[in-house]
Amino acid sequence: MPTLEISATELKYASASSWTNGEARQDDNGVARYQGAIRFGGINGSTFDNMAVSRIDLVMTFGKNGGASEKRMFFYRSNGNEITGAIATLRGNPLYGAIGTDYFIVPDAYNGTRTVTLDAGNRPNLFNALLAYLRAGNQTLIIWRPSPSRGTYSGGYAYDYLAVTAMTLRVEYTFLKSTASLSPANVTTGNRSTVNITMHNSAYSHTVEWAIGSKYQKNDLGAGVTSTYFDIPHHWAEAIPNSATGTVTVTLTTRNGGAVIGSEAYSFTLTADSSLIPDFTLAHEGSSSNSVVNGWGKSVYVQSRSIVTALLSNVAGIHGSSIVSRAISITAAATGQVLASGSSPSIAQLVSAAIHVSGTNAVRVSATVTDSRGRSRTRAADIRYWRIARRRSRRWKRTDRTAPACRTRTTAHSRA
Numbered sequence: 001m002p003t004l005e006i007s008a009t010e011l012k013y014a015s016a017s018s019w020t021n022g023e024a025r026q027d028d029n030g031v032a033r034y035q036g037a038i039r040f041g042g043i044n045g046s047t048f049d050n051m052a053v054s055r056i057d058l059v060m061t062f063g064k065n066g067g068a069s070e071k072r073m074f075f076y077r078s079n080g081n082e083i084t085g086a087i088a089t090l091r092g093n094p095l096y097g098a099i100g101t102d103y104f105i106v107p108d109a110y111n112g113t114r115t116v117t118l119d120a121g122n123r124p125n126l127f128n129a130l131l132a133y134l135r136a137g138n139q140t141l142i143i144w145r146p147s148p149s150r151g152t153y154s155g156g157y158a159y160d161y162l163a164v165t166a167m168t169l170r171v172e173y174t175f176l177k178s179t180a181s182l183s184p185a186n187v188t189t190g191n192r193s194t195v196n197i198t199m200h201n202s203a204y205s206h207t208v209e210w211a212i213g214s215k216y217q218k219n220d221l222g223a224g225v226t227s228t229y230f231d232i233p234h235h236w237a238e239a240i241p242n243s244a245t246g247t248v249t250v251t252l253t254t255r256n257g258g259a260v261i262g263s264e265a266y267s268f269t270l271t272a273d274s275s276l277i278p279d280f281t282l283a284h285e286g287s288s289s290n291s292v293v294n295g296w297g298k299s300v301y302v303q304s305r306s307i308v309t310a311l312l313s314n315v316a317g318i319h320g321s322s323i324v325s326r327a328i329s330i331t332a333a334a335t336g337q338v339l340a341s342g343s344s345p346s347i348a349q350l351v352s353a354a355i356h357v358s359g360t361n362a363v364r365v366s367a368t369v370t371d372s373r374g375r376s377r378t379r380a381a382d383i384r385y386w387r388i389a390r391r392r393s394r395r396w397k398r399t400d401r402t403a404p405a406c407r408t409r410t411t412a413h414s415r416a
Contacts, residue, residue, distance in 0.1 A: 001054070002200075004171040009041035010083055011164060017086040023063055023163040026073065027145035030156025035087040036143040037078065038167055045137035050176050050262075053131055055119040057170040060106070066161035067153055068110040072103040073162070075126070077133065078140035091142045096129035100146050109162045134169075175200035177254040177262030180208075186269040187248070189237050189276070193268065194229040195250060197221075204261070207253040212246055212270060213239030234319060237272040241320035242372045245271045278323060278371040280315040282379040284308055288354075301385045303358040308340075308383065310350045310365045321371035328367045332357050333382060339363070358387035 013025035015032040024036025077092035084090070094102035104123055106114055118127035149158035178199040187193045195208050202224045210217040215236045219228045232248075240246035248270045254261040285298040286306040293305045301308065310328050317323055327343035328350040340352040355363055366380035 001172050001174060004047075004051075004173065006040050006042050006047075006169045006171065008038050008167040010037070010039040011167070012037050012083045013163070014087050019083055023065075023165045024143055024167075025065065025161070025163045026143040027066075027161040028149050028152070028158040029065070029161050030152070030158075033145075033147065034161075035091060036164060037083040037090065037140055038143065038164060039081065039083055039140045040134075040169065041139060043134055043137065043139045045135075047137075048131070048135045048171075048173075050179070051171075051173040052176050053171055053173045055117065055172040056127060056130060057172075058116040058118065059113065059168040059170055060109075060116070060164050061113045061166040062106075062109045062111060063163040063165045064111045065163035066110060066157050067159070068108060069159070070105055070107050071109040071160045071162050072145070072150070073106055073109070073143060073160075074103045074145055075130070076102075076142035076144055078138065078142050081139040083140060087144075091144060095133060095141070096125045106162075113166075177264060178204055178206060178252060179264060180250070180252045180266060182250060182266055182268050184268075186271065187232055188271045189232050189234045189273045192229050192231050193248070193250070194227065195252065197226045197228075197252065199224075199226065199254070201256065203256060205255045207251075207255070209251045209253075210248055211251070212236065212248045215239045232270065234273060234276060236270065237276055237318075237373075238320035240270065240272060240373070241317075241322065244373045244375065245269050272319070272373055272375075274375075276318050276321075276373075277375040277377045278315070278317050278321065278369045279377060280326075280367065280369050280379070281313045282365065282367050282381060283311040283313070284365045284381060284383060285311070286383075301355075301363070301383055303385050303387045304354055304356050305388065306385070307354055308352040308363060308365060310367065312348050312367055312369075315369055317371040317373075321373045321375070323369060324372050325370045326367065327369075328365075331364050331366070333361050333364045334359075355385060358385045360384050 011024045012019040012021055013023060013034045013036045015034050024038045025034035026036050075095040077095055079090055079092045096102055104126055106116055145160045151159050178197050181196045183194045197206060205223045206221045208219045208228050210230050217230050221228055247267050250266045251263055253263045286301040286308060288294050288305045290305050293302045308330055310330060312326060315323055325345055326347045328347060329341040330339045330352045331337060332339060339355060340350055342350045361382035362385040363383040364380055368376055368378040370376040
């Protein structure tokens with residue numbers, strides 16, 4: 001059975017409000033009546049967490065004070081952890097019982113180390129009261145013999161006069177439940193979350209549960225198994241539709257046979273993978289008020305004659321996200337001049353005016369869609385604009401100086 005030893009970090013005594021270091025005295029030495037204070041500075045509110053304490057040994061070293069005989073010790077609560085101020089102000093109520101009856105007996109509390117055992121069968125009232133006092137984070141015990149003394153020796157000192165020069169609390173316990181560590185500390189969807197278990201009894205079995213929103217995974221582990229994992233799928237991002245991150249709770253439950261010993265909750269940050277971005281289709285088509293240009297089809301764009309219509313369709317978030325904004329722009333590729341632009345959560349198309357540029361990749365159509373996680377996708381397409389050259393024969397010719405001759409089309413007696 002594991003043992004925790006907590007040694008006193010301060011021992012002081014006083015008869016009024018002036019404290020002396022080095023030992024904690026109790027009762028009357030024939031000159032003054034003393035109160036002692038023993039502080040265990042290593043105790044805090046979590047010292048005894050997850051422990052089932054079965055025994056506390058009070059290991060006390062006594063000085064050559066008083067008689068070499070059996071003595072009664074009285075434990076009182078302290079009204080603060082710092083040993084300071086008037087003794088009546090610092091001293092609280094008895095640790096248990098009523099004043100004058102709340103003692104335990106120490107055989108031969110003189111010039112040596114003695115051990116007093118507290119457990120369910122030995123001084124159970126004191127055991128339960130002291131454990132509860134320490135669990136609350138209290139560090140300081142007061143020793144004080146209420147007046148009057150039981151009697152005095154011929155030397156003038158009282159029967160219960162003593163001095164504690166060192167003290168250790170030796171605590172026997174078992175852990176109530178296992179503990180866990182998470183690896184890694186934060187996880188991106190599509191990756192693995194590993195739980196490593198520290199158990200205090202190889203007979204313990206465990207359940208590990210991952211949960212966020214409506215997403216849930218449970219792994220049951222047999223006795224002695226110390227690790228498990230879960231590969232978090234991308235669709236768990238559905239639990240965080242309005243953010244790129246969320247908190248996954250991991251619960252470790254410890255069992256001994258069929259009995260649940262206890263549970264402990266942990267957490268980590270889940271991040272939607274960077275590949276989880278909204279999607280859409282971007283298309284464009286040309287049109288003109290000139291019937292000849294229109295006759296060449298929607299994929300033909302003619303300088304100063306054709307307008308561009310940019311089209312958004314199939315706009316959708318991914319794994320639960322919604323679309324919060326859309327933006328479309330039409331720009332001159334060479335100069336970056338914005339020829340048309342528009343944005344709204346529902347915009348589906350944008351129409352330009354007639355564009356007075358020509359050449360390969362002369363105009364760029366682009367669109368950006370952003371979802372409720374703040375993730376965006378941008379798509380773009382470049383458009384060739386044909387240049388119209390006027391000839392003396394009053395024929396219009398659509399030309400592409402870089403294209404084969406077969407790409408030149410001439411239309412007689414028409415004006416585009």
